[in-house]
Amino acid sequence: MAMIDVDGLVRRFGKFEAVRGVSFQIEEGELFGFLGPNGAGKTTTINMLVTMLRPTEGEAHVDGHSVRTEARRVRESIGIVFQEPTVDEALTGWENLKIHADIYDIPMATFRDRAEEVLRMVELQEWRNKLVRNYSGGMKRRLEIARGMLHYPRVLFLDEPTLGLDPQSRVALWDYIREIQSRERITVFLTTHYMAEAEYCDRIAVIDNGEIVALDTPERLKKLVGGDVITIRTADNETAAKELFYDLQVEPEIEDGVVRFEAPNGAQALAQVFRTLTPEILSVDLHKPSLEDVFIHLTGRAIRDSEATEGEKLRSQMREGSAFGGMRMRRP
Amino acid sequence: MRLRKEVRAGWSLFRRDMLKLFRERARIISALIQPIIFLGIFGLGLKDVLGGAGPFQELDYIQYIFPGIIGVNVLGLTITNGVTIVADREFGFLREVLVAPVSRLTIAIAKVCAGVGTALVQVSILMLLAPFVGLTPSIGVLVMLFFAVALLATATSALGVLIASRIRSVESFQYMFQFMIFPLFFLSGAFFVLSTVPAWIKFVANLNPLTYAIDLFRHILYSDIELNEASRSLLLVNSAGQDVVIIAVISGVLLAASAFSFSRME
Numbered sequence: 202m203a204m205i206d207v208d209g210l211v212r213r214f215g216k217f218e219a220v221r222g223v224s225f226q227i228e229e230g231e232l233f234g235f236l237g238p239n240g241a242g243k244t245t246t247i248n249m250l251v252t253m254l255r256p257t258e259g260e261a262h263v264d265g266h267s268v269r270t271e272a273r274r275v276r277e278s279i280g281i282v283f284q285e286p287t288v289d290e291a292l293t294g295w296e297n298l299k300i301h302a303d304i305y306d307i308p309m310a311t312f313r314d315r316a317e318e319v320l321r322m323v324e325l326q327e328w329r330n331k332l333v334r335n336y337s338g339g340m341k342r343r344l345e346i347a348r349g350m351l352h353y354p355r356v357l358f359l360d361e362p363t364l365g366l367d368p369q370s371r372v373a374l375w376d377y378i379r380e381i382q383s384r385e386r387i388t389v390f391l392t393t394h395y396m397a398e399a400e401y402c403d404r405i406a407v408i409d410n411g412e413i414v415a416l417d418t419p420e421r422l423k424k425l426v427g428g429d430v431i432t433i434r435t436a437d438n439e440t441a442a443k444e445l446f447y448d449l450q451v452e453p454e455i456e457d458g459v460v461r462f463e464a465p466n467g468a469q470a471l472a473q474v475f476r477t478l479t480p481e482i483l484s485v486d487l488h489k490p491s492l493e494d495v496f497i498h499l500t501g502r503a504i505r506d507s508e509a510t511e512g513e514k515l516r517s518q519m520r521e522g523s524a525f526g527g528m529r530m531r532r533p
Numbered sequence: 534m535r536l537r538k539e540v541r542a543g544w545s546l547f548r549r550d551m552l553k554l555f556r557e558r559a560r561i562i563s564a565l566i567q568p569i570i571f572l573g574i575f576g577l578g579l580k581d582v583l584g585g586a587g588p589f590q591e592l593d594y595i596q597y598i599f600p601g602i603i604g605v606n607v608l609g610l611t612i613t614n615g616v617t618i619v620a621d622r623e624f625g626f627l628r629e630v631l632v633a634p635v636s637r638l639t640i641a642i643a644k645v646c647a648g649v650g651t652a653l654v655q656v657s658i659l660m661l662l663a664p665f666v667g668l669t670p671s672i673g674v675l676v677m678l679f680f681a682v683a684l685l686a687t688a689t690s691a692l693g694v695l696i697a698s699r700i701r702s703v704e705s706f707q708y709m710f711q712f713m714i715f716p717l718f719f720l721s722g723a724f725f726v727l728s729t730v731p732a733w734i735k736f737v738a739n740l741n742p743l744t745y746a747i748d749l750f751r752h753i754l755y756s757d758i759e760l761n762e763a764s765r766s767l768l769l770v771n772s773a774g775q776d777v778v779i780i781a782v783i784s785g786v787l788l789a790a791s792a793f794s795f796s797r798m799e
């Protein structure tokens with residue numbers, strides 16, 4: 202049986218449906234990523250899996266236990282790092298671990314060795330007797346991960362583990378996560394809205410508006426995009442988009458002042474662009490598809506757009522200033 | 534087996550709150566500022582207005598309101614207790630506790646015990662002021678007082694847990710308590726003798742749990758003082774036994790309600 206088995210999970214808040222029937226399985230030892238913009242329903246899904254929220258409909262099993270009827274068994278099987286910090290800042294790192302050991306009933310003898318071990322994994326041994334208040338953001342996150350690992354969980358849930366960290370700490374944190382996962386052979390379920398980070402996962406579910414729109418390995422997801430991704434900036438993006446649509450038979454879209462399209466053979470397409478396009482070309486970019494491109498391909502918008510504030514949206518609309526702005530042309 | 538786990542978890546959570554109390558000494562000190570101000574204004578200030586000895590020959594007015602000060606201090610501390618629960622749940626440590634394989638009942642009981650512990654620490658410090666107002670309780674009196682304080686603190690802490698489990702934001706929690714604490718305080722016999730007030734005030738006061746707690750504190754704190762029969766019947770509304778039973782019943786009801794409500798919380 203799968204380590205995590207989710208079947209038609211729905212959660213409504215009043216009339217609003219935050220999670221709209223998601224289903225997936227995660228095998229033992231997998232590093233599984235939930236990728237989607239803010240408000241997609243990632244945290245709501247995690248909260249149902251860790252028994253902090255009751256599903257409105259559907260069922261899920263974690264380590265063979267129902268989240269509806271066997272909450273306590275589920276809780277014994279899992280470790281979790283919530284999106285918001287939950288370490289006690291007025292206590293030391295060690296004291297935080299000690300309380301965790303008490304509420305998970307880890308025998309005292311085991312606790313000391315295990316606490317040393319998890320602190321070593323996240324390189325916080327020297328900080329163990331300092332108040333958590335004095336830790337940096339990255340250190341607090343690492344302490345939470347160490348704490349989540351303390352009781353040898355079968356599954357570790359990480360909700361946006363790198364949120365709010367600087368790029369350097371984020372890379373380092375990923376190294377810790379990968380190392381812990383391979384050393385302890387545990388199943389990891391994590392969420393992120395950083396596209397690039399999802400690359401580290403074995404498999405990714407892309408979630409948008411409470412629904413899973415794709416689920417596969419990062420490589421296979423990238424193959425969904427039709428070949429290469431080309432972005433060009435021209436003197437007249439609207440005309441350029443029309444010409445690309447009719448002459449190159451591609452589906453261009455205008456985003457942030459550039460025209461973006463996908464082509465099976467990028468180099469060939471680019472040569473044709475230079476030959477035929479009438480508006481002056483200011484810059485070009487050709488790259489292999491990233492997960493960012495996958496998200497755009499699947500949802501028709503960039504993940505950062507779905508997070509843009511109203512002000513930012515307004516500004517980018519004014520920049521684009523065209524009927525094509527933000528729209529996507531699709532072949533029937 | 535299961536019980537041993539719950540006791541270990543509960544003890545650890547209780548210890549955490551106590552540890553933090555002693556680590557954040559500013560909280561203890563600031564909790565004392567309010568009673569000192571009350572004593573200053575109502576005690577020393579009103580003493581002159583009321584003329585000399587206050588309502589009773591045997592007692593100063595300041596001695597008269599001292600039990601009330603203890604009562605309101607214990608009640609006030611439930612606010613802090615409840616606020617930490619609400620704050621802890623929304624963005625903090627309590628989420629880590631709530632997702633652990635620990636019964637909610639255990640968590641609620643640990644929180645109430647921490648409230649009682651905090652109350653005992655605060656009242657201990659408050660009692661250091663007692664000699665300055667002319668009250669010199671014996672050890673036996675202090676022990677009885679601590680018992681009575683623990684009883685009241687169980688009721689108020691359970692009330693704090695109950696309200697915290699129903700309320701989402703720290704602001705609404707504080708708002709709600711501001712709203713509750715003053716009527717509770719003023720209609721409790723802390724400031725004036727209930728035997729002489731209009732019937733409707735007396736009626737409301739009789740519904741107020743704080744009335745019984747303060748009455749009990751008076752029984753205990755004045756037990757060393759010679760009171761004549763008239764003063765005694767004016768000053769003390771119920772018998773000490775009645776007070777204990779009533780507060781114990783209220784505590785039990787609030788404790789059950791708070792544990793129930795806490796365990797239903799999402």
Ligand SMILES: Nc1ncnc2c1ncn2[C@@H]1O[C@H](COP(=O)(O)OP(=O)(O)O)[C@@H](O)[C@H]1O
Nearest residue numbers: 214217219237238239240241242243244245246
């Ligand atoms: N307790 C709640 N009450 C009402 N709406 C909620 C609640 N929790 C989340 N939501 C809404 O559900 C949607 C999904 O939220 P969430 O799961 O936190 O998204 P994510 O973690 O992917 O950013 C959001 O629109 C959010 O506003």
Ligand SMILES: [Mg+2]
Nearest residue numbers: 243244284361
């Ligand atoms: Mg989230």
